[in-house]
Amino acid sequence: MIEVEGVARSFGDVQAVRDASFTVNAGSVTALIGPNGSGKTTLMLMLATLLRPDAGTIRIAGHDPVADPRAVRTAMGWMPDVLGSWGTISVRRTLEITGRLYERTPVQARERAQQLIDLVGLVELAEQPTRVLSRGQKQRLSLARALVHEPSVLLLDEPASGLDPAARVELRTLVRRLASEGVAILVSSHVLAELDEMADSAVYLERGVTASDERIEASRAQSRDWRIRAVDPAALAAALKKLRIAASPPDHLGTAVSVAGEVEAAQLLAKLVGAGVAISAFGPAVGDFEHTFLDLSRTTTEGGPR
Ligand SMILES: Nc1ncnc2c1ncn2[C@@H]1O[C@H](COP(=O)(O)OP(=O)(O)OP(=O)(O)O)[C@@H](O)[C@H]1O
Ligand SMILES: [Mg+2]
Structure with a gap:
């Protein structure tokens, strides 16, 4: 139309x-x-x-x-x-x-x-x-x-x-x-x-x-931040450290970790729950459109391919 x-x-x-x-x-x-x-x-x-x-x-x-x-x-x-x-x-x-x-x-x-x-x-x-x-x-x-x-x-x-x-x-x-x-x-x-x-x-x-479909696809595939909130932030920090996963210092929204995709995110959640951490929130730090938008803006300013 x-x-x-x-x-x-x-x-x-x-x-x-x-x-x-x-x-x-x-x-x-x-x-x-x-x-x-x-x-x-x-x-x-x-x-x-x-x-x-x-x-x-x-x-x-x-x-x-x-x-x-x-x-x-x-x-x-x-x-x-x-x-x-x-x-x-x-x-x-x-x-x-x-x-x-x-x-x-x-x-x-x-x-x-x-x-x-x-x-x-x-x-x-x-x-x-x-x-x-x-x-x-x-x-x-x-x-x-x-x-x-x-x-x-x-x-x-x-x-x-x-x-x-x-x-x-x-x-x-x-x-x-x-x-x-x-x-x-x-x-x-x-x-x-x-x-x-x-x-x-x-x-x-x-x-x-x-932006071309290829560029959008490439941006979408970039690993992205997931946000995790736990009832006990110290227990979460300890569990992430044990799993050797780099995490941002926790703030009022929780802790951010970089995850390559949905599958990896699901595995991480299972491991944390398995380690006895009480998780109260777990999800992408930004939505799909925002993630792609931010990545496209970054590659454009860096003079990346169109
Ligand atoms: N009538 C006009 N004369 C001269 N320049 C213009 C005119 N209309 C738009 N521009 C310029 O064209 C560019 C695009 O403007 P446009 O309003 O389409 O942007 P936009 O994506 O809608 O922005 P926003 O998110 O702020 O609404 C800007 O650099 C703006 O200054
Ligand atoms: Mg406008």
């Missing part, structure tokens, strides 16, 4: 996106991961028909955003990184007007606005002008607005920023539900732990270039 091949875009001397290639299938959620300024928003703007690529091809639901922006906008919902809203108009009217802009009848637009107000939890604020909304409430409105025309492709640029923990869980549940209904979703976020739970796969963007 989203196909990007060799896409580039510069602003004067700044090469915001240099070479981006990836696909997102119907019914799947793909994370767009990259540090500040790596080109995520620029890429999303090109997908959303709002910025012309200098090179490469983009297809959204089979349509070209440059040649046929209207067809793309019909198929696609876009939640920008910052919501531009009409400050004096109510939440309800904003959604109704958006529905009318997507050529729904007044009755359809009204019904859809009510559904979305319920869906994103803005019932109590429905008649308020949008300028009174808090940041998190604006994000909710922005998400509702992206969904007005029931798009089959959804672009979410930092959707969780400003949301409280409960709203983040709701967002995740909603994103997964939309995917299960067949929507193709591309979502950017800096909160990688959250993406771990939301996304099926990830596209890593570094200085405007998407």
Whole structure:
């Protein structure tokens, strides 16, 4: 549903996106991961028909955003990184007007606005002008607005920023539900732990270039830190020493050890339990996406292969 091949875009001397290639299938959620300024928003703007690529091809639901922006906008919902809203108009009217802009009848637009107000939890604020909304409430409105025309492709640029923990869980549940209904979703976020739970796969963007599958595979295979917490930290330290396993000095989160993979981690846990250490927590120190992201950033700064 989203196909990007060799896409580039510069602003004067700044090469915001240099070479981006990836696909997102119907019914799947793909994370767009990259540090500040790596080109995520620029890429999303090109997908959303709002910025012309200098090179490469983009297809959204089979349509070209440059040649046929209207067809793309019909198929696609876009939640920008910052919501531009009409400050004096109510939440309800904003959604109704958006529905009318997507050529729904007044009755359809009204019904859809009510559904979305319920869906994103803005019932109590429905008649308020949008300028009174808090940041998190604006994000909710922005998400509702992206969904007005029931798009089959959804672009979410930092959707969780400003949301409280409960709203983040709701967002995740909603994103997964939309995917299960067949929507193709591309979502950017800096909160990688959250993406771990939301996304099926990830596209890593570094200085405007998407990392190749081989590079991602190599980063994923790197050994990583696992965090262990024991009821008695001294007993854990003694057991690790006996097993000749180097460990970081314990802090309030526990002790970190470097482990080559799931199998090695499972063996270590069995040994520690076998040695009578009471383990209360045992798991990767960072999530999958974060581990890969950090390793890719490290190899890029070191001038490693792309
Ligand atoms: N309109 C513009 N004119 C000039 N430079 C721009 C413009 N838009 C983006 N850039 C530059 O392009 C690069 C990529 O910016 P972009 O906003 O796409 O990054 P991002 O990955 O979304 O970052 P963040 O994580 O902070 O949201 C940056 O160096 C930015 O300064
Ligand atoms: Mg951005």
